[in-house]
Amino acid sequence: MSLILKNISLFFGEDLNFIDNGYIVIEEGIIKRAGIGEYHEFDKKDTILDGQGILACPGFINSHTHVGDSVGKDIGVNFSLNGLVHPVQGIKRRILDRTDRETLVKFVRGSLFSMMNKGIVAFADFREGGIDGIELLNEAASGLNIKPIVLGRPEFYFDLSKRLVSKDIPRSTIDTAIAILKVANGLGISGANENTDEAMCQYRNLKNEYGVKNTSLLAIHAAESLHTSEFSVLMTGRRELDRIFDFLNPDFIIHLTKALDNEINLLAKNSTGIVVCPRSNGVLGVGFPRIAKMIQSKCCVGIGTDNIMVNSPDMFREMDYIWNVSRAFDESISAREILKMATVNGGKILRLNSGCISPNKSADIMFIDKNNIDLCPMHDPYISMVHRASEDCILNLMINGEFVYGNGF
Numbered sequence: 001m002s003l004i005l006k007n008i009s010l011f012f013g014e015d016l017n018f019i020d021n022g023y024i025v026i027e028e029g030i031i032k033r034a035g036i037g038e039y040h041e042f043d044k045k046d047t048i049l050d051g052q053g054i055l056a057c058p059g060f061i062n063s064h065t066h067v068g069d070s071v072g073k074d075i076g077v078n079f080s081l082n083g084l085v086h087p088v089q090g091i092k093r094r095i096l097d098r099t100d101r102e103t104l105v106k107f108v109r110g111s112l113f114s115m116m117n118k119g120i121v122a123f124a125d126f127r128e129g130g131i132d133g134i135e136l137l138n139e140a141a142s143g144l145n146i147k148p149i150v151l152g153r154p155e156f157y158f159d160l161s162k163r164l165v166s167k168d169i170p171r172s173t174i175d176t177a178i179a180i181l182k183v184a185n186g187l188g189i190s191g192a193n194e195n196t197d198e199a200m201c202q203y204r205n206l207k208n209e210y211g212v213k214n215t216s217l218l219a220i221h222a223a224e225s226l227h228t229s230e231f232s233v234l235m236t237g238r239r240e241l242d243r244i245f246d247f248l249n250p251d252f253i254i255h256l257t258k259a260l261d262n263e264i265n266l267l268a269k270n271s272t273g274i275v276v277c278p279r280s281n282g283v284l285g286v287g288f289p290r291i292a293k294m295i296q297s298k299c300c301v302g303i304g305t306d307n308i309m310v311n312s313p314d315m316f317r318e319m320d321y322i323w324n325v326s327r328a329f330d331e332s333i334s335a336r337e338i339l340k341m342a343t344v345n346g347g348k349i350l351r352l353n354s355g356c357i358s359p360n361k362s363a364d365i366m367f368i369d370k371n372n373i374d375l376c377p378m379h380d381p382y383i384s385m386v387h388r389a390s391e392d393c394i395l396n397l398m399i400n401g402e403f404v405y406g407n408g409f
Helices: 067-072 081-085 091-098 101-117 130-141 171-183 197-210 226-236 240-247 261-269 278-283 291-296 315-328 335-342 344-349 381-388
Strands: 003-012 017-027 030-036 047-050 054-058 060-066 120-127 147-152 186-191 217-222 252-255 273-276 301-303 365-369 394-399
Touching: 003 030, 054 381, 060 067, 060 301, 060 344, 067 091, 067 101, 067 120, 067 130, 081 091, 081 226, 101 120, 101 130, 101 394, 120 130, 120 186, 120 217, 130 147, 130 171, 147 171, 147 217, 171 186, 171 197, 186 197, 197 217, 197 240, 217 240, 226 240, 240 261, 261 291, 273 291, 273 344, 278 315, 291 301, 291 315, 301 315, 301 335, 301 344, 315 335, 315 381, 335 344, 335 381
Parallel strands: 003 047, 003 054, 060 120, 120 147, 147 186, 186 217, 217 252, 252 273, 273 301
Antiparallel strands: 003 017, 017 030, 054 365, 365 394
């Protein structure tokens, strides 16, 4: 039995080609067929829905979040980057340490509902707290359709400004990392400035030895601010990315707000994914990532909304911010490319069978009301999605072929 959506507009395939009138055929949570025009191979058992006036868009993939700090919304926003989110000294650490588990679960779960309301079908979370942190997120996500990609982290950090007794991570941290790799989707490392060269090598080797082959991910923050870049050079004589490429070799890197031309070119050459968090960088006053250069260099760039204590998990706002700021800097990025960052590219970076509407992909689809007062008349569907659409335009969300709200549009 199939679910057939007819007379529907859609963004088709990895290039998000716009089809004004087409169809989508879904079976057992998977897109079996999609294309232009009428679909005639009906069966009596099929469910048919008329999509007149509706635009089917791949569901958003939020490629970087910290949902654990959902309880601390807007606390410390005027602090420096380190003052707010440093894993040892930041106010975020103090908030998490002083909040009971039940409260944390409650607010994390609320953030997951918020993401689904805003068209997000999957998110990658840098999950602090070791195994306990992973279990907390799993509890918060229990029974929800949204897909968490959990990148766990052992809570051990080096202080590179001090004389180190050992440059290796301790045995207990190794055991925690192994345990994380058995239950999570990979490791999310804080940053090069909290790790020695030897430690990054150890994390890379642990991921390769204990991670699930071809699916486990290794990711890290880097080059987020001028301070982090200068600290790295002062303490190690090298930039963060030089050390990361030599010793960690991650699957993707977060932020890169201060990445240099040669570093961006190296990211492209190594096929290392990039996840930018522009609104978070803006709130924290650290700049705007060089997205136009990254795209010109053929990097695969996704979007994350970052810490929920700093930002709402809203990909519509993120896309609009990129659209506006890039134009202000005279480095215009096409609306289609920005939409790909929020959908197709996120799927590629996180190795999900999601992110585009094409055969054999998961049916993870957002249904947009083309007649919404903010969109109608829709002269350019890409600009409409990036610059004008909001959660108010969403009629329903589908994850794995199931409507999240009700049974249709």
